[in-house]
Amino acid sequence: xxxxxxxxxxxxxxxxxxxxxxxxxxxxxxxxxxxxRGHAGxxxxxxITGAPGVGKSTLVxxxxxxxxxxxxxxxxxxxxxxxxxxxxxxxxxxxxMPDLSARGAFVRSMATRGALGGVAAATADALDVxxxxxxxxVVVETVGVGQDEVDVAGVVDTVVVVTVAGLGDExxxxxxxxxEIAHVFAVNKADRPxxxxxxxxxxxxxxxxxxxxWSPPVLPLSAMTGEGIAELLEAxxxxxxxxxxxxxxxxxxxxxxxxxxxxxxxxxxxxxxxAGETRLALAVDDVAAGTLSPHDAxxxxxxxxILEDA
Amino acid sequence: xxxxxxxxxxxxxxxxxxxxxxxxxxxxxxxxxxxxRGHAGxxxxxxITGAPGVGKSTLVxxxxxxxxxxxxxxxxxxxxxxxxxxxxxxxxxxxxMPDLSARGAFVRSMATRGALGGVAAATADALDVxxxxxxxxVVVETVGVGQDEVDVAGVVDTVVVVTVAGLGDExxxxxxxxxEIAHVFAVNKADRPxxxxxxxxxxxxxxxxxxxxWSPPVLPLSAMTGEGIAELLEAxxxxxxxxxxxxxxxxxxxxxxxxxxxxxxxxxxxxxxxAGETRLALAVDDVAAGTLSPHDAxxxxxxxxILEDA
Numbered sequence: 160x161x162x163x164x165x166x167x168x169x170x171x172x173x174x175x176x177x178x179x180x181x182x183x184x185x186x187x188x189x190x191x192x193x194x195x196r197g198h199a200g201x202x203x204x205x206x207i208t209g210a211p212g213v214g215k216s217t218l219v220x221x222x223x224x225x226x227x228x229x230x231x232x233x234x235x236x237x238x239x240x241x242x243x244x245x246x247x248x249x250x251x252x253x254x255x256m257p258d259l260s261a262r263g264a265f266v267r268s269m270a271t272r273g274a275l276g277g278v279a280a281a282t283a284d285a286l287d288v289x290x291x292x293x294x295x296x297v298v299v300e301t302v303g304v305g306q307d308e309v310d311v312a313g314v315v316d317t318v319v320v321v322t323v324a325g326l327g328d329e330x331x332x333x334x335x336x337x338x339e340i341a342h343v344f345a346v347n348k349a350d351r352p353x354x355x356x357x358x359x360x361x362x363x364x365x366x367x368x369x370x371x372x373w374s375p376p377v378l379p380l381s382a383m384t385g386e387g388i389a390e391l392l393e394a395x396x397x398x399x400x401x402x403x404x405x406x407x408x409x410x411x412x413x414x415x416x417x418x419x420x421x422x423x424x425x426x427x428x429x430x431x432x433x434a435g436e437t438r439l440a441l442a443v444d445d446v447a448a449g450t451l452s453p454h455d456a457x458x459x460x461x462x463x464x465i466l467e468d469a
Numbered sequence: 470x471x472x473x474x475x476x477x478x479x480x481x482x483x484x485x486x487x488x489x490x491x492x493x494x495x496x497x498x499x500x501x502x503x504x505x506r507g508h509a510g511x512x513x514x515x516x517i518t519g520a521p522g523v524g525k526s527t528l529v530x531x532x533x534x535x536x537x538x539x540x541x542x543x544x545x546x547x548x549x550x551x552x553x554x555x556x557x558x559x560x561x562x563x564x565x566m567p568d569l570s571a572r573g574a575f576v577r578s579m580a581t582r583g584a585l586g587g588v589a590a591a592t593a594d595a596l597d598v599x600x601x602x603x604x605x606x607v608v609v610e611t612v613g614v615g616q617d618e619v620d621v622a623g624v625v626d627t628v629v630v631v632t633v634a635g636l637g638d639e640x641x642x643x644x645x646x647x648x649e650i651a652h653v654f655a656v657n658k659a660d661r662p663x664x665x666x667x668x669x670x671x672x673x674x675x676x677x678x679x680x681x682x683w684s685p686p687v688l689p690l691s692a693m694t695g696e697g698i699a700e701l702l703e704a705x706x707x708x709x710x711x712x713x714x715x716x717x718x719x720x721x722x723x724x725x726x727x728x729x730x731x732x733x734x735x736x737x738x739x740x741x742x743x744a745g746e747t748r749l750a751l752a753v754d755d756v757a758a759g760t761l762s763p764h765d766a767x768x769x770x771x772x773x774x775i776l777e778d779a
Contacts, residue, residue, distance in 0.1 A: 189764055197759050211520060280763070409757070416756035417749070419763035420770065424742060425735035427767055432734060439727070446726035447719070449507050453590070453729035454499055457737055460730065465775050 209321035279310035324353030349379035509600035519631035589620035634663030659689035
């Protein structure tokens with residue numbers, strides 16, 4: 160039996176091997192993804208993101224256990240835009256999540272550097288694998304607060320941004336970048352002093368936001384005690400229902416498809432330009448010397464690539 | 470007198486206007502950068518990065534004041550890959566750094582979303598403006614711990630990664646992504662318990678790294694009291710001297726030029742593909758429906774673009 164058939168049957172070891180192939184990228188991954196195409200089940204994807212230290216992992220575990228108790232098949236993907244230097248091992252250890260694994264969830268951390276089209280593209284490919292393997296819910300956890308996290312948020316249906324009270328100014332500033340991608344805000348460690356203030360602060364920030372079809376609720380909760388988790392799942396379900404209405408899920412899929420195409424396209428073009436070694440080297444020298452702008456160099460290289468190919 | 474002449478004279482208001490133009494991007498920015506080309510002075514660029522809460526801003530201020538005392542002309546650029554939602558206002562307020570400004574440093578925070586080629590390209594353009602304006606040192610502070618920060622690190626000469634003892638596991642994992650881009654490690658708040666352990670932990674991580682021409686030193690310091698700052702500046706100077714030897718600075722400039730060209734090129738290609746609306750829409754529909762892979766879609770769109778252009 161081929162790997163793709165084992166994946167379709169939902170065999171965890173095969174799913175793990177398939178995700179490794181996606182991590183590495185290249186022809187093997189492309190072939191596998193082509194085989195899996197059209198076999199995706201109905202999967203709900205949930206992103207959990209937020210600044211470091213807000214308790215995302217605990218929340219993922221608590222949420223995962225709740226979903227398992229409701230009879231769902233659950234996969235957890237921890238996305239680590241990690242360095243080749245550490246190989247993502249730190250995160251790998253961190254997210255073993257023994258409770259979830261023991262109760263049948265599929266848990267996996269993914270280091271994605273070097274994947275064709277970047278971390279978001281690799282995550283989207285991984286979600287295709289997990290959808291084909293028949294998981295009903297995939298929870299994607301991201302580490303960090305940069306553009307990668309915003310990109311990864313773009314490949315899931317519902318994004319939960321986690322915050323806590325009492326973070327420093329700098330974390331607050333970093334958090335601001337996550338505001339626009341949130342469908343639900345979770346204020347974790349709600350038993351701590353200041354949690355009400357955090358809820359109020361988020362609500363007043365949201366009040367300044369432009370009118371939109373979906374207004375993100377702000378939910379105090381405790382991932383540790385489980386308080387407020389049921390309400391979080393309700394809010395997630397409400398957002399999923401919102402997506403199912405008025406063709407929104409289709410529009411979301413198309414927006415996502417366009418981004419995936421764009422990333423792969425950029426990568427392809429750059430590989431071609433690199434193949435014209437001498438021409439690239441000359442342009443690079445001129446830009447480095449300050450005699451040519453990066454914009455003009457890019458225009459020339461593109462024109463040359465097109466001429467050559469035609 | 471044109472804006473570019475005022476920039477060459479180092480007039481702070483003109484420099485500010487030029488940086489706003491770079492932030493906005495487009496034809497005006499390109500024209501200005503073309504005028505400034507070839508006028509860059511000898512500038513040393515220093516990146517300060519690290520997880521939220523480690524005291525980067527305090528360190529930037531302390532470093533900036535030291536450089537001013539040594540008679541240097543200093544500019545500080547705080548790079549904020551911020552959302553249109555908040556307009557970067559949070560960070561803008563945070564980095565006013567009145568001490569530095571009062572003593573003649575140029576301090577500016579930059580929100581760069583939407584710039585052609587992304588945040589790193591906009592930062593590189595901003596460094597061109599500051600170099601033409603005659604600043605001898607530019608300190609670039611980044612917020613966040615994602616790919617943007619790694620990209621921004623690629624546009625400066627020397628990268629200082631700041632850490633502190635006692636961060637949570639998650640911040641540690643996020644930090645791992647910064648290990649490979651560091652030229653110097655600063656363990657801030659060195660008077661705190663655990664600082665020695667943090668230094669030792671970093672040193673043992675570095676011991677596992679492959680042999681390289683430059684070994685990043687790990688320096689305990691206190692940005693608040695100024696202890697260890699002189700040693701940090703020595704380490705930075707040593708790294709700059711390392712770059713000046715054996716043609717390394719030239720190689721660095723070329724690597725940087727190549728990345729700038731690549732980012733602009735990707736952007737140009739995508740703009741062209743978007744211009745072929747119907748074809749793109751059909752490909753997007755097929756990828757969204759799962760009947761076409763993003764890879765195949767990208768290949769077809771690229772081929773079509775080339776055919777059309779030739």
